[in-house]
Amino acid sequence: MPKDMQKKEFMECLSNFMSDPEGLTQEDLMADLAEQKIDVNQLKIDVAQIVKRGSEEMRLGWKRRAKQRMGEIKKLFEITKSIPDTAINIKDKMGEFIKDNYGLGAFKLVEAYFRNKGTLSEQDIMSLLEDLEQLESLGKIRPKKDL
Amino acid sequence: MPNNDDVLKLLESADWNNIIVQLTRYASWHASWYKWKTGGYGQLPGGMTPEDIAKNAIKKVWSGTRSWDPEKYPDLLIHLQWIVDSDLNHLFNSKEHLTTNRIIESDEEESKELTYNNLIHNSSSLNEAIHYKTPEEDLIIQEIKGREEKAQKELYAMVKGDEDLELLLSCFEEGIDKPELIAKEMGWDVTKVYTLKRKLLRKATAIMKIMEQD
Numbered sequence: 001m002p003k004d005m006q007k008k009e010f011m012e013c014l015s016n017f018m019s020d021p022e023g024l025t026q027e028d029l030m031a032d033l034a035e036q037k038i039d040v041n042q043l044k045i046d047v048a049q050i051v052k053r054g055s056e057e058m059r060l061g062w063k064r065r066a067k068q069r070m071g072e073i074k075k076l077f078e079i080t081k082s083i084p085d086t087a088i089n090i091k092d093k094m095g096e097f098i099k100d101n102y103g104l105g106a107f108k109l110v111e112a113y114f115r116n117k118g119t120l121s122e123q124d125i126m127s128l129l130e131d132l133e134q135l136e137s138l139g140k141i142r143p144k145k146d147l
Numbered sequence: 148m149p150n151n152d153d154v155l156k157l158l159e160s161a162d163w164n165n166i167i168v169q170l171t172r173y174a175s176w177h178a179s180w181y182k183w184k185t186g187g188y189g190q191l192p193g194g195m196t197p198e199d200i201a202k203n204a205i206k207k208v209w210s211g212t213r214s215w216d217p218e219k220y221p222d223l224l225i226h227l228q229w230i231v232d233s234d235l236n237h238l239f240n241s242k243e244h245l246t247t248n249r250i251i252e253s254d255e256e257e258s259k260e261l262t263y264n265n266l267i268h269n270s271s272s273l274n275e276a277i278h279y280k281t282p283e284e285d286l287i288i289q290e291i292k293g294r295e296e297k298a299q300k301e302l303y304a305m306v307k308g309d310e311d312l313e314l315l316l317s318c319f320e321e322g323i324d325k326p327e328l329i330a331k332e333m334g335w336d337v338t339k340v341y342t343l344k345r346k347l348l349r350k351a352t353a354i355m356k357i358m359e360q361d
Contacts, residue, residue, distance in 0.1 A: 010299055013319035019176035021169045023341025029168050035351050047167040054209025058155050
């Protein structure tokens, strides 16, 4: 960039000053757009649709991710079922899986859960994982990638 | 980075009716400046309008293409303005546009985008967005200077007789465009600067016309 292009120029200042809404009323802004033949009502309709669609898609995205993760959990249960209990430490396996998928924060919660419960049924573990899913979607725990 | 639920709640509760008005104005004035600067008149590249630019910026925030981190950048409008500038920069800098006047859809915009801080601190970000290369560089700079002098002359003629507006334009000549700084420079109350802005806004059509002239 040449040196003499570095200084903010007159026309740029004019554009920055005019585009900045500071000190202008809503009426001023609307009048400016009307002057430029921009249909404000149509803009508002369009943006409402964008917001509605964006909001729906954002929520659906979470559901999709949660569903996918629950599928992975179920798969893990299938594997552990096919291996004799003596050959595998299910608690450790679950701990590893939770650490990988939900992060260290969730793992600590689960450790406490295991400590407090002497024995665990498959149903207990499923409920625990469902709780974790809900906590994560509410942002109470963070996935591993955010740690 | 706050969790998705918090971001969603903030996005859903934002005043979109107000944001779209402000963002479209921003896109419109900045697009005019880009067109003026590059000597391109009439429509934006690819037949885009300022409304399209503003709406696309909002879509990008919702889709996550340009996700918003309210902890880092609390002002959603500033974040959207940054996207608008980045997109305008991309539109006007695409090599294909420069040679064929058509736009390209490219994922490479990240490498060319303006930095967010540039926009916030307003450090001549739009100047930096348009890159000229030697040997035509000097020629282009001279051409821009010539057009700037012509536009300035016309703008001063437009406000002739109104001493305050003339002084306001002189601030732009010094590179000062923030109301607080203008007020300080001129020894005015900032509300006077706002009044002058409204006065100048009533001449918006004439200003745009000057920016559209070759």
